Amino acid sequence: MGSSLEEGFEMLTAGLGGQPVRERLELSEDARLVGAARDGDRAAFGRLYDRHARMVHGILLAKAPIAAVDDLVQDVFVLALRRLSTLREVGSFGAWLAAIARNLARDHYRRSAPEEQLTVDVPQEEIELRASSGDQNASAHLVLDAIKSLPDAYREPLILRLVEGMTGPEIARRTGLTPGSVRVNLHRGMQQLRAILSPSPERPGLEGAES
Amino acid sequence: MNAGKNEPKKEVHAMRNDYLWDRSGESDPEIQRLEALLERFQSHRPRPAFPEVAPAMGWWIMLRRLRWVLALAAVGAVAAVCVITVLVHERKPGRDASAGWDVSALEGTPRVGRKAVSEKEGESRLGVGQTLETGPQARAKLRDEEIGQIDVEPGTRLRLLNTGSGLKRIALDRGTIHTFIWAPPGQFVVDTPSAMAVDLGCAYTLKVDDTGAGLVRTSLGWVGFKLHGHESFIPAGAACLTRPKVGPGTPYFEDASSEFRSALTRFDFEDTIPEQRVADLGIVLAQARPRDALTLWHLLSRVDEPQRAQVYNRLVKFVPLPSGVSEAGILRLDQPMLDRWWNDLGFDDISVWRYWERSWSGGAPRANAK
Numbered sequence: 411m412g413s414s415l416e417e418g419f420e421m422l423t424a425g426l427g428g429q430p431v432r433e434r435l436e437l438s439e440d441a442r443l444v445g446a447a448r449d450g451d452r453a454a455f456g457r458l459y460d461r462h463a464r465m466v467h468g469i470l471l472a473k474a475p476i477a478a479v480d481d482l483v484q485d486v487f488v489l490a491l492r493r494l495s496t497l498r499e500v501g502s503f504g505a506w507l508a509a510i511a512r513n514l515a516r517d518h519y520r521r522s523a524p525e526e527q528l529t530v531d532v533p534q535e536e537i538e539l540r541a542s543s544g545d546q547n548a549s550a551h552l553v554l555d556a557i558k559s560l561p562d563a564y565r566e567p568l569i570l571r572l573v574e575g576m577t578g579p580e581i582a583r584r585t586g587l588t589p590g591s592v593r594v595n596l597h598r599g600m601q602q603l604r605a606i607l608s609p610s611p612e613r614p615g616l617e618g619a620e621s
Numbered sequence: 622m623n624a625g626k627n628e629p630k631k632e633v634h635a636m637r638n639d640y641l642w643d644r645s646g647e648s649d650p651e652i653q654r655l656e657a658l659l660e661r662f663q664s665h666r667p668r669p670a671f672p673e674v675a676p677a678m679g680w681w682i683m684l685r686r687l688r689w690v691l692a693l694a695a696v697g698a699v700a701a702v703c704v705i706t707v708l709v710h711e712r713k714p715g716r717d718a719s720a721g722w723d724v725s726a727l728e729g730t731p732r733v734g735r736k737a738v739s740e741k742e743g744e745s746r747l748g749v750g751q752t753l754e755t756g757p758q759a760r761a762k763l764r765d766e767e768i769g770q771i772d773v774e775p776g777t778r779l780r781l782l783n784t785g786s787g788l789k790r791i792a793l794d795r796g797t798i799h800t801f802i803w804a805p806p807g808q809f810v811v812d813t814p815s816a817m818a819v820d821l822g823c824a825y826t827l828k829v830d831d832t833g834a835g836l837v838r839t840s841l842g843w844v845g846f847k848l849h850g851h852e853s854f855i856p857a858g859a860a861c862l863t864r865p866k867v868g869p870g871t872p873y874f875e876d877a878s879s880e881f882r883s884a885l886t887r888f889d890f891e892d893t894i895p896e897q898r899v900a901d902l903g904i905v906l907a908q909a910r911p912r913d914a915l916t917l918w919h920l921l922s923r924v925d926e927p928q929r930a931q932v933y934n935r936l937v938k939f940v941p942l943p944s945g946v947s948e949a950g951i952l953r954l955d956q957p958m959l960d961r962w963w964n965d966l967g968f969d970d971i972s973v974w975r976y977w978e979r980s981w982s983g984g985a986p987r988a989n990a991k
């Protein structure tokens with residue numbers, strides 16, 4: 411891996427008390443907005459929403475059914491707004507929000523899994539058939555399913571990267587995870603995803619998927 | 622579970638794929654295709670209108686308004702403390718079965734503490750502070766949804782030291798375990814009497830005998846083996862011995878010649894005369910294949926200074942120095958230069974380990990607790 415990248419990270423880290431410049435700036439901006447939102451500034455909370463909505467959406471998409479995700483995103487932010495006064499480390503807003511999102515997704519799954527299993531709109535076989543005949547939407551669903559079949563640790567960063575369009579460093583900054591673990595999980599997850607998506611009789615159509 | 626010979630190289634190739642990490646470097650058509658295909662799942666819902674929330678109250682106002690509630694809460698807290706104190710005194714300290722791993726018997730009757738785990742009764746729990754023993758005839762399976770799965774062979778004794786958020790840790794006092802870990806790399810650690818094994822991705826077997834000596838054999842991903850400052854990295858297909866008080870030996874690929882392996886074991890662990898050490902090193906260098914760059918890289922920091930140039934000369938024939946790395950730097954054991962050279966060996970990216978050390982260092986293995 412790029413040693414110059416490592417060096418750059420080290421240099422920035424050494425010079426600024428343990429955190430890279432961009433991370434510090436982002437955290438201080440979050441802290442400022444959280445402070446303002448706590449004082450009742452709804453616009454500041456709106457800015458926090460703009461900054462973190464993609465991350466929350468990605469985390470939920472990794473764990474909850476697609477149809478429920480948009481509503482859950484709103485639930486996460488409403489819950490966060492109500493509990494904002496309980497947040498101790500204002501600079502950890504992103505990590506805190508991510509934890510709320512994961513908990514809500516887990517609760518949602520516990521509450522509604524049986525019903526959802528009974529109300530699948532399109533059978534899997536039909537999706538695979540459509541994918542094999544070039545239906546891009548069906549292909550996209552198959553790829554998403556493949557990502558969601560990966561272990562938790564890989565699923566989340568891959569969705570944040572491939573669906574939400576966040577970069578690895580951005581994922582680390584927003585979720586509060588270390589860049590090292592995000593990077594490793596992205597690459598290991600991508601390796602597993604490539605293995606799943608490689609041509610096989612069970613999963614037709616994926617290898618040729620085009621946007 | 623067996624990784625092919627090219628597996629580590631593939632992995633390193635992936636780790637260098639900067640497009641996946643930050644979209645820098647050469648674009649990867651497959652990733653771009655997936656990005657284009659999956660962007661349809663992004664949310665396009667506009668920002669919702671959030672409800673008004675009153676500003677946080679000042680502490681003194683809040684305290685005045687809540688003084689009766691606080692008084693009642695204080696009384697309740699005193700009562701709760703009394704109840705908890707009584708309960709804690711009735712239980713043995715350090716046993717917490719709620720945070721733990723599921724245990725099931727694969728064969729015979731393993732035991733968690735004094736409690737037998739039988740196939741008929743289904744799953745049991747191994748709580749923090751508790752011990753699992755399999756005895757000579759039993760095998761068991763440990764499983765945690767967030768961490769992974771461990772198959773425990775007969776004659777094994779292990780203890781759960783920590784689980785939940787942060788570092789997940791067990792102690793293997795003796796016996797054999799096969800681990801398959803899906804927690805992120807660096808979060809699952811096994812303490813043995815002679816080294817600490819750090820999972821850096823996926824699957825390995827760890828054995829500890831009655832003297833506390835150990836062997837780790839990696840089948841997928843890689844494992845870090847550490848005792849104080851002494852560390853070894855064991856990629857898939859490789860193994861590493863460890864001895865009490867000495868720590869981890871030099872890792873080697875198991876398909877190396879028997880002369881190579883015997884000489885390496887003597888070099889690492891036997892208290893031989895200097896001439897014998899030099900002779901053993903000579904055998905290792907003479908028999909080394911390009912794949913044994915793994916062993917040679919570790920030897921750089923383990924040989925005496927006069928022999929270091931010999932190891933360097935052999936290794937550089939297999940793997941050229943990357944830019945920015947010099948012979949002088951390697952011979953004086955400049956850590957960043959050694960790390961960069963390691964990254965060119967084609968096994969895995971050492972920055973994963975360095976991040977782990979920064980995050981979790983200080984966790985030296987416990988003293989022999991048998």
